[in-house]
Amino acid sequence: xxxxxxxxxxxxxxxxxxxxxxxxxxxxxxxxxxxxxxxxxxxxxxxxxxxxxxxxxxxxxxxxxxxxxxxxxxxxxxxxxxxxxxxxxxxxxxxxxxxxxxxxxxxxxxxxxxxxxxxxxxxxxxxxxxxxxxxxxxxxxxxxxxxxxxxxxxxxxxxxxxxxxxxxxxxxxxxxxxxxxxxxxxxxxxxxxxxxxxxxxxxxxxxxxxxxxxxxxxxxxxxxxxxxxxxxxxxxxxxxxxxxxxxxxxxxxxxxxxxxxxxxxxxxxxxxxxxxxxxxxxxxxxxxxxxxxxxxxxxxxxxxxxxxxxxxxxxxxxxxxxxxxxxxxxxxxxxxxxxxxxxxxxxxxxxxxxxxxx
Numbered sequence: 001x002x003x004x005x006x007x008x009x010x011x012x013x014x015x016x017x018x019x020x021x022x023x024x025x026x027x028x029x030x031x032x033x034x035x036x037x038x039x040x041x042x043x044x045x046x047x048x049x050x051x052x053x054x055x056x057x058x059x060x061x062x063x064x065x066x067x068x069x070x071x072x073x074x075x076x077x078x079x080x081x082x083x084x085x086x087x088x089x090x091x092x093x094x095x096x097x098x099x100x101x102x103x104x105x106x107x108x109x110x111x112x113x114x115x116x117x118x119x120x121x122x123x124x125x126x127x128x129x130x131x132x133x134x135x136x137x138x139x140x141x142x143x144x145x146x147x148x149x150x151x152x153x154x155x156x157x158x159x160x161x162x163x164x165x166x167x168x169x170x171x172x173x174x175x176x177x178x179x180x181x182x183x184x185x186x187x188x189x190x191x192x193x194x195x196x197x198x199x200x201x202x203x204x205x206x207x208x209x210x211x212x213x214x215x216x217x218x219x220x221x222x223x224x225x226x227x228x229x230x231x232x233x234x235x236x237x238x239x240x241x242x243x244x245x246x247x248x249x250x251x252x253x254x255x256x257x258x259x260x261x262x263x264x265x266x267x268x269x270x271x272x273x274x275x276x277x278x279x280x281x282x283x284x285x286x287x288x289x290x291x292x293x294x295x296x297x298x299x300x301x302x303x304x305x306x307x308x309x310x311x312x313x314x315x316x317x318x319x320x321x322x323x324x325x326x327x328x329x330x331x332x333x334x335x336x337x338x339x340x341x342x343x344x345x346x347x348x349x350x351x352x353x354x355x356x357x358x
Contacts, residue, residue: 032340033063044326050075061337069199072118086199092132093204095125113180115164135179144227145185197230205245213247230261237266238283254290269306276311295322304334312347
């Protein structure tokens with residue numbers, strides 16, 4: 001069930017200079033992008049944001065988009081016409097002690113707890129990889145509307161499954177091996193499909209092997225596909241040093257891309273190569289090590305905060321040249337919305353619509 005949504009176009013303003021005039025510049029409101037810009041897209045543009053219907057921010061800051069992914073379950077339970085919606089599922093990690101090759105402790109935060117509104121502050125900790133994975137499966141099964149299946153995952157792993165309304169949001173970390181389930185589920189899939197999908201943020205870094213990662217991610221993707229919904233895998237850069245503890249390598253990257261409807265290649269300012277284009281090529285090569293690189297199953301996960309306009313221009317060229325599915329915008333603290341002269345909007349415009357650069 002590969003997701004294909006045509007999306008893109010437009011010329012933009014860059015660093016205060018209007019290269020080509022375009023309609024958004026004459027709007028009465030201060031927003032550079034609006035809903036009409038969604039129809040100008042020619043590839044997928046996903047935003048990590050609430051939907052325009054559920055957001056309280058006006059004007060809505062997260063255009064252009066063909067879809068949104070949000071940890072706020074309330075934001076994706078009822079898909080908007082013409083906008084793909086994805087529940088943003090955190091992949092739970094084990095919190096047992098772990099050391100690197102030099103014997104230094106690898107510090108990991110406890111796991112994010114899901115909720116209907118996405119506002120829980122308490123975190124969860126698990127005493128094994130198997131228990132962390134069982135919680136991820138249980139949370140996803142619950143979101144898909146299968147409470148019995150969720151309970152089965154928890155029971156088999158020996159963890160406690162608790163609804164968010166039954167677990168006080170008190171203290172920095174909750175009871176060990178306690179899995180919090182959000183109080184709600186996605187809307188049922190209509191006949192012929194069309195329901196919300198699920199995106200898995202997989203950055204576990206808890207010492208698991210590529211074989212463990214492959215087995216779990218296949219199981220998780222099958223769970224989502226059993227619900228006739230698309231599944232997206234979001235990871236740290238495949239070339240990141242931390243992947244040795246997460247189990248995503250050239251040995252299984254191609255298999256993972258084939259397993260999911262879409263998989264991300266993360267491009268950010270702190271890449272190991274100190275060159276965004278070089279990082280892309282290295283990650284692409286890791287995927288291609290296992291078979292032909294199929295760009296239609298790959299999204300660029302692009303950091304909006306620390307990157308440059310030249311980085312954005314490269315990303316657009318990569319999307320077009322390698323026939324990628326599109327881009328996922330990761331804010332990483334960057335502020336979206338506002339006028340076209342902002343650096344962030346210039347990067348968005350360069351990727352989504354082109355800015356006249358050679």
